[in-house]
Amino acid sequence: MSVRVQAGGRPWNRLEWTALDEPARRRALTRPVQVVAETTRQAVAGVLETVRARGDEALRELTARFDRVELERFEVDTAEFAAAEAAVGAELRRAMAEAAARIEAFHRAGMGRDYAVETAPGVVCERIVRPVPRVGLYVPAGSAPLPSTALMLCVPARLAGCREVVLCTPPRADGTADPAVLVAARLAGVGRVFKLGGAQAIAALAFGTASVPKVDKIFGPGNSYVDEAKRQVAQSGAAAIDMPAGPSEVLVIADAGADPAFVAADLLSQAEHGPDSQVLLLTDSAVLLDRVEAELEAQLSALPRADIAARALSASRLVLVESLEQAFAISNAYAPEHLILALREPRAWLDRVEAAGSVFLGDWTPEALGDYCSGTNHVLPTSGAARAWSGVSVASFQNFVSVQAASREGIAAIGPCAVTLARAERLNAHANAVALRLRRAGA
Numbered sequence: 001m002s003v004r005v006q007a008g009g010r011p012w013n014r015l016e017w018t019a020l021d022e023p024a025r026r027r028a029l030t031r032p033v034q035v036v037a038e039t040t041r042q043a044v045a046g047v048l049e050t051v052r053a054r055g056d057e058a059l060r061e062l063t064a065r066f067d068r069v070e071l072e073r074f075e076v077d078t079a080e081f082a083a084a085e086a087a088v089g090a091e092l093r094r095a096m097a098e099a100a101a102r103i104e105a106f107h108r109a110g111m112g113r114d115y116a117v118e119t120a121p122g123v124v125c126e127r128i129v130r131p132v133p134r135v136g137l138y139v140p141a142g143s144a145p146l147p148s149t150a151l152m153l154c155v156p157a158r159l160a161g162c163r164e165v166v167l168c169t170p171p172r173a174d175g176t177a178d179p180a181v182l183v184a185a186r187l188a189g190v191g192r193v194f195k196l197g198g199a200q201a202i203a204a205l206a207f208g209t210a211s212v213p214k215v216d217k218i219f220g221p222g223n224s225y226v227d228e229a230k231r232q233v234a235q236s237g238a239a240a241i242d243m244p245a246g247p248s249e250v251l252v253i254a255d256a257g258a259d260p261a262f263v264a265a266d267l268l269s270q271a272e273h274g275p276d277s278q279v280l281l282l283t284d285s286a287v288l289l290d291r292v293e294a295e296l297e298a299q300l301s302a303l304p305r306a307d308i309a310a311r312a313l314s315a316s317r318l319v320l321v322e323s324l325e326q327a328f329a330i331s332n333a334y335a336p337e338h339l340i341l342a343l344r345e346p347r348a349w350l351d352r353v354e355a356a357g358s359v360f361l362g363d364w365t366p367e368a369l370g371d372y373c374s375g376t377n378h379v380l381p382t383s384g385a386a387r388a389w390s391g392v393s394v395a396s397f398q399n400f401v402s403v404q405a406a407s408r409e410g411i412a413a414i415g416p417c418a419v420t421l422a423r424a425e426r427l428n429a430h431a432n433a434v435a436l437r438l439r440r441a442g443a
Contacts, residue, residue, distance in 0.1 A: 010293065010296070010297055011310045011311075011313045011314045012293075012296065012313040012314070012316050012317070012318055013028075013314075013316065013317050013318070014289070014293070014317075014318045014319075014320075015028055015317055015318070015319045015320070016319075016320045017319050017320065017321045017322070017326065017330065018321075018322055028317055028319070029330070029333065029334050031247070031249070031278055031315075031382075031383055031384075032247070032275075032276045032277075032278060032312075032315040033224040033227070033246060033247055033276055033383065034383070036224070037224075037228075040224050040225060040228050041228055041232075043199075043225065044199045044225055044228040044229045044232060045232060047062060047198075047199040047200055047203060047225075047229070048199065048202075048203045048206075048207075048229060048232055048233065050062070050203075051200055051203035051204060051207060051209070052203065052207045055207075055209035055210055056074075056209045056210050056211050056212075058200070059074065059196060059200055059204055059209060059211075059212075060072075062198070062200040063171065063195075063196065063197075063200065066197070066198055066200070067170055067171050067197055067198075068173065069171050069172075069173060069174075069175045070175075071171060071175055071195060073211075074194045074195050074196055074211050074212065075192065075193070075194050075195075075211060076177055076182060076193040076194070076195065080176060080177065080182070081182055081186065081191075083176075083179070084177070084179035084180075084182035084183055085179075085182075085183060085186075087179040088179050088180055088183045092180060093183065093187075095373070096147060096151060096180075096183065096184050096187055097187060098373060099148065099151055099372055099373035100151050100155055100184075100187055100188055102373055102374065102375035103151055103152065103155045103156075103373075103375055103377070104155050104159065105375060106374075106375030106376060107155060107156050107159055107375075107377070107393060107394050108159060108394075110393060110394065110395075111159065111394045111395075112129050112394070112395055112398065112400065113129065114126065114127060114128050114129055115127055119414075120410060120413045120414050121409055121410065121413050122406060122407035122408070122409035122410025122411075122412075122413055123404070123405075123406045123407075123410035123413065123414055124404065124405050124406075124410075125402065125403070125404045126402070126403040126404070126405075127400055127401065127402055127403070128400075128401050128403055129398050129399075129400055129401075130398065130399045130401055131160045131161040131162045131163065131397060131398055131399075132160070132162055132216050132217050132240075132397050132398065132399060133162065133163045133164065133216055134162070134163065134164040134165075134213065134214070134215040134216045134217075135157055135162045135164070135165050135166075135215055135216065135217050135218075135219060135397060136166050136167075136168065136205035136206075136215035136217070136218045136219070136239070137150070137153040137154065137157065137165065137166070137167040137168070137190070137218075137219050137220055138167075138168050138169075138201055138202065138205070138218065138219065138220030138221075138222055138226065139153065139167060139168070139169040139181055139185075139220060140169070140170070140197070140220070140221060140222045140223065140226065141169055141170040141172070141178055141181070141197060142170070142223065142274060144305075145169075145178035145180055145181055146181070147178070147180035147181045147183070147184035148184070148371060148372050148378065149220065149221065149378070149379065150167065150169075150181050150184035150185045150188065150190075151184050151187070151188055152377050152378050152379050152392065153167070153219050153220055153379060153392065154167070154184070154185055154187075154188030154189060154190040155188045155189075156377070156392060156393060156394045156396065156397055157188075157189075157190070157219075157397050158188060158189040158190070159394045159397075160394050160397035160398050162397055164213065164215070165189075165190050165192070166190075166192045166193070166194065166205070166212070166213060166215065167185050167190050167192065167193045167194070168193075168194045168195075168196045168197070168201040168204070168205060168212075169181050169193065169194075169195065169196075169197065170195070170196070170197025170198065170201070171195035171196075171197070175195070176195070177193060177195050181193075194211070194212055196212070198222075198223075198225055198226060198229075199225045199226060199228070199229035201226075202218060202222075202226060202229035202230055202233060203229065203233070205218050205239065206218065206233035206236075206238040206239040207233075207238055214239075215239060216239060216240060217239060217240040217241065217242070217397075218230055218233065218239050218240070218241050218242070219241070219242040219379065219392060219396065219397075220242070220245065220379060221245040221246070221248070221379055221380075221382075222245070222246065223246065223247060223274060223276060224246050224247060224276055226246070227244055227245060227246030227247075227382070227383070228246075230244070230245075231244060242379065242392055242396050243379075243380075243381045243385055243389040243390070243391075243392075244381055244382060244383055244385040244389065245379055245380065245381060245382055245385075246276075246382045246383055247273070247274055247276040247277050247278070247382065248270050248273040248274070248277045248337060248338075248382070249270065249277060249278045249279065249280075249336055249337045249338065249382055249383075250266065250267065250269075250270040250279050250280070250336060250337065250338040250339075250340060250367055251279075251280045251281075251282065251331050251334060251336035251338070251339050251340070251356075252266055252267060252279075252280070252281045252282070252339075252340040252342055253282050253283070253324065253327045253328065253331060253339070253340070253341055253342065253343065253349075254281060254282070254283045254285070254288060254292075254342035254343070255283065255284065255285065255288075255324065255342070255343050255344060256283075256284070256285035256287065256288055257343075257344050258283070258288055258342035258343070258363065259342075259363055260288060260291035260292045260294070260295045261295050261299075262342065262363055262366070263281060263288075263292050263295070263342055264292050264295035264296045264299050265295075265299060265366070266340055266342075266366055266367055266368075267279040267281060267292075267296065267313075267316070268296065268299055268300060268303065268309055269366070269367060269368050269371075270312075270338065270367065271308075271309040271310075271312035271313050271316065272303060272305040272308055272309040272312070273308075273312070274308060274312065275308055275311035275312055276312070276315075277312040278312065278315055278316055279312065279313070279316045280316060280317045280318075280319065280334070280336070281317070281318045281319065282319050282321050282327040282330055282331065283319070283320065283321065283327070284320070284321050284322065284323055284324055284326075284327065286320055289318055289320055292318065293318065296313070300313075324343070324349070325352075328349065328352040328353070331353070331355075331356070332352075332353070332354040332355050334384065335355035335356065335381075335384045335385070335386040335387045336356055336357065336386065337356075337357040337358070337380045337381065337382045337386065338356070338357060338358055338360065338367045338370070338380070339353065339356035339357075339358070339359045339360070340359075340360045340365075340366075340367055341359065341360065341361055341362065342362070342363060343362070346361040346362045347361055355384075355386045355387045356386050357380030357381050357382070357386045357390075357391050358370050358376055358377075358378070358380055358391060376391070377391045377392045377393060378391075379391060379392040380392075408441045411434070411437045411438060411441050412438065412441045412442070415434045415435070415437060415438045415441075416438070418430075418431075418434045419431045419434050419435050419438070422434065
């Protein structure tokens, strides 16, 4: 059964998995955003239609309503970029450059390449790689700016060679964009930035306005409204999207030997993202679970964003399981954005992972390293989408086009196969297109 822990005002839920029936287990793995999905869908649909119909005028009204700032011009100009460069300190600039270099090294190593194969004498099949021409990047701000997200999106876009890259990020109260986000964007090769946030930013990128160019594909994480806006514009055909990437989440699988302070810190690092984030701990050790609870309480009280983290923890779970095998089965059903294996032999368990956005092995690999500077990408599928989607990579910004060429010898070699298959499917025009050439080739 589910027990609401009240001692010390603890906001999280402690569960014993074997005591739950199937409906209770499903509820335990429900993300917070799934509870308000219908309300979110309706609100987002209204925003999208307003921007589609009224363009920049709607963007100004929505920015005034949601961001509480009135903007005449959305695009960041040269003076604001210069002010941002002056405002960002040398230490932060060095850290961003260091992170960008590792992100580039990792993503460059995984880039796809053109290749060609002769599948039969006179028949050559190829795959060629082409960048998506126009892409839009969304960097959330909300309660905290995210220059790291600018790096995660801008670096692979540059490596892919996209012709046009624009970035949207919410304005601050004074009407400017966050300086660190601007510096990160420029550092990674992106010079067009628009001060737009929320579902209205996604609408502007998808439909285009007098100020904001329409793009072919939209990238980036965001809250439940941004995530839903991306889903709706993709469903309408207005623009493709990278993946469902909504509120952040982490699942930790820990054994009895895990450090409870490390585990609590990792849970809180995701909980502080926002009140709609979710964190889960699965462990086969009741003793560790007790110690993690104590650490959560102690560390939470010292966090500047304690209120945000506590609200996220209210939809989070600390789960006692019978075995690590059961923990992996639960994790695969949940398909977390981030999966931390706080285990004594983490790599030995890696084969058990079927669905996760990104995996962190062992006690010395906090999820925060992946958020910033290990080199992997932190724009990852959420809400269970990791069952079928992957995190952002250079390939996300590219199209892979197949090419084939057959000579007279080639059509003679494989044409009969095509004719047989076409006639079996009763597609006689297909068969005739090949048979005609076979007769000419024979002559």
